[in-house]
Amino acid sequence: MIKHLGGAMLAAVFCAAPVAAENTGSAMLRQVAAEVSPQELQSTITRLVAFGTRHSLSGSASKTRGIGPAQGWVKNRFEMISSQCGNCLEIATPAEEFSGNRVPAPTAFMDVLAIQRGQTDPGRVIIIAAHLDSRNSDVMDALHDAPGANDDGSGVAAVLEAARIFSKRKFPATLVYAVLTGEEQGLLGGTVLAHYARDHGWNVEADLNNDIIGNSHGGQGSVNAGQVRVFSQGVRDLQTDAEARAIRYNGGEIDSPSRNLARFIAALAPAYIDGFHVHMIYRTDRYGRGGDQVPMLGAGFPAVRLTEAAENYTRQHQNVRIENGIAYGDVIAGIDFAYLARVTRVNLLVMAALAMAPAPPSVTIGGAVTYDAQLSWTAVPGAMSYRAWWRDSLDSAWTHSRAAGGTTSLKLEGINLDDWLFGVSAI
Numbered sequence: 001m002i003k004h005l006g007g008a009m010l011a012a013v014f015c016a017a018p019v020a021a022e023n024t025g026s027a028m029l030r031q032v033a034a035e036v037s038p039q040e041l042q043s044t045i046t047r048l049v050a051f052g053t054r055h056s057l058s059g060s061a062s063k064t065r066g067i068g069p070a071q072g073w074v075k076n077r078f079e080m081i082s083s084q085c086g087n088c089l090e091i092a093t094p095a096e097e098f099s100g101n102r103v104p105a106p107t108a109f110m111d112v113l114a115i116q117r118g119q120t121d122p123g124r125v126i127i128i129a130a131h132l133d134s135r136n137s138d139v140m141d142a143l144h145d146a147p148g149a150n151d152d153g154s155g156v157a158a159v160l161e162a163a164r165i166f167s168k169r170k171f172p173a174t175l176v177y178a179v180l181t182g183e184e185q186g187l188l189g190g191t192v193l194a195h196y197a198r199d200h201g202w203n204v205e206a207d208l209n210n211d212i213i214g215n216s217h218g219g220q221g222s223v224n225a226g227q228v229r230v231f232s233q234g235v236r237d238l239q240t241d242a243e244a245r246a247i248r249y250n251g252g253e254i255d256s257p258s259r260n261l262a263r264f265i266a267a268l269a270p271a272y273i274d275g276f277h278v279h280m281i282y283r284t285d286r287y288g289r290g291g292d293q294v295p296m297l298g299a300g301f302p303a304v305r306l307t308e309a310a311e312n313y314t315r316q317h318q319n320v321r322i323e324n325g326i327a328y329g330d331v332i333a334g335i336d337f338a339y340l341a342r343v344t345r346v347n348l349l350v351m352a353a354l355a356m357a358p359a360p361p362s363v364t365i366g367g368a369v370t371y372d373a374q375l376s377w378t379a380v381p382g383a384m385s386y387r388a389w390w391r392d393s394l395d396s397a398w399t400h401s402r403a404a405g406g407t408t409s410l411k412l413e414g415i416n417l418d419d420w421l422f423g424v425s426a427i
Contacts, residue, residue, distance in 0.1 A: 029349050029352055032165055032348045035165045036161060037341070038338055040157075041214075041344065042332075044160050051064070052064075052145050053065065053067075053145055054132055054146065055133060055141070056133040056142075056181055056182045057185070074160070082167065085167040088116055089114040089115065089177075091112070091115075092112075092114075092196070094111055094113065094195075094196040096188075097109075098185075098191075100186060102185040103186070104140075110181055111180045115177075116171070116174065116175040118172050119170050122174045123174075123201075124203050124359055125197070126350075127204060128175075128208045128210065128351060130152050130209070130211060131155065131183035134151065134153075136319045136320075137317060145320055147331050147332065148330055150212055150315060150316070150334055151316050151330050153214070154212065154343075155211050155213055157214075159210070160177070160179075162351065173356075174355075180192070180292050183291065187290055190294060191295040194295040204303075205354055206303070206354055208350060209292050209293035209296070210347065211291045212308055213228065213306055213340060213343040214340040215308050215315065216336040216339040217336070218311060225336065225338070226275050226276055226277060227277050227278070230278050232280065233256055233297050236257070251421060260423075265278050266278040268346075273346065280396065306346070308339070314326055314327065315334045357426070358426040359381075359382075359426065360425070363377040363378075364377070365417065372412060372414065373412040374410075374412075375388050375412070376410075385427045386406070386407070387403050389423040390423070391421055
């Protein structure tokens with residue numbers, strides 16, 4: 001992890017970015033990526049679609065249709081996975097009551113969480129999340145079919161696949177698998193998760209919100225099976241006035257924790273998945289749209305949204321039908337399972353890398369009115385060594401680095417403090 005200088009901002013390059021030599025960490029990353037199964041993903045989405053609708057207001061009266069049975073199935077799936085790893089997962093079902101524009105009467109909205117406690121550093125938390133609820137053309141229609149294969153059955157499938165694969169292993173940090181309810185009614189599931197994380201004192205290093213990640217064919221005829229978009233927030237919701245002043249004066253406007261998390265994802269994915277890349281987009285979400293990462297950002301947690309590169313709008317928020325020769329509706333035929341598997345691998349790579357890595361160090365900087373930049377940082381438990389990073393203020397990613405060994409300070413001779421942005425990673 002990199003600690004960026006300029007407003008207590010996290011970033012990321014695992015083991016100092018792609019390393020030349022194969023090591024235990026990179027071997028494990030390749031292994032977990034290889035275990036992602038397109039067949040498992042397809043099985044999950046097929047089951048989710050079979051509930052007919054998973055609209056947040058569809059209730060629990062039926063045992064086979066609606067959000068209630070779907071939540072029960074997800075909970076049972078987590079319990080089954082947990083039973084195979086010696087009950088390594090703690091299942092939680094936090095709920096809150098909401099009412100408002102899209103919730104006409106007070107209604108409880110429940111998330112289903114599986115928590116895999118870290119072995120040595122359980123206070124650090126990495127979350128993979130997706131929303132279970134679905135909708136059709138009318139956001140208030142809780143009666144008619146809303147298959148939700150891609151939005152967001154694809155994300156839920158990735159969450160369950162992560163739990164299946166990671167439950168076989170142990171990590172220093174805590175992993176949370178979060179299946180949320182109420183996104184379509186106003187990001188309510190993300191709100192429940194944010195409150196739960198806050199109330200339980202979680203130190204969330206990353207919230208990976210997966211929403212619409214299973215399609216590679218755009219509605220206008222484009223095909224993009226080699227890229228996933230990662231949206232990341234710039235100015236933080238909980239930024240203090242002092243932090244804002246420091247950023248305005250010293251720079252770092254594009255260096256929020258979420259932005260540096262996005263850089264981490266963008267560096268890691270192509271190093272382990274041939275022909276697959278991350279398109280970083282410096283924006284919280286798409287124009288006029290949102291996802292469950294937004295309430296997490298509002299609570300002060302680093303969060304990003306992963307979304308397919310080529311969206312097909314006829315497959316989103318639409319009744320299933322054929323009109324003027326165009327097929328509408330979010331059905332399973334619109335899923336590219338090979339593509340979904342690649343996006344799922346990106347998630348697993350990031351989660352495993354973060355969960356195995358030390359916490360980011362706390363860094364201070366010096367060297368004003370000199371010709372050398374001076375970095376110093378606190379020692380981090382579990383860190384074998386450290387690496388200093390710097391880049392031009394116009395660059396979107398870290399470009400230069402220097403090993404610092406096991407020391408907690410480094411002078412970058414001839415590197416003028418005024419001309420660069422700096423960071424430090426613990427390895």
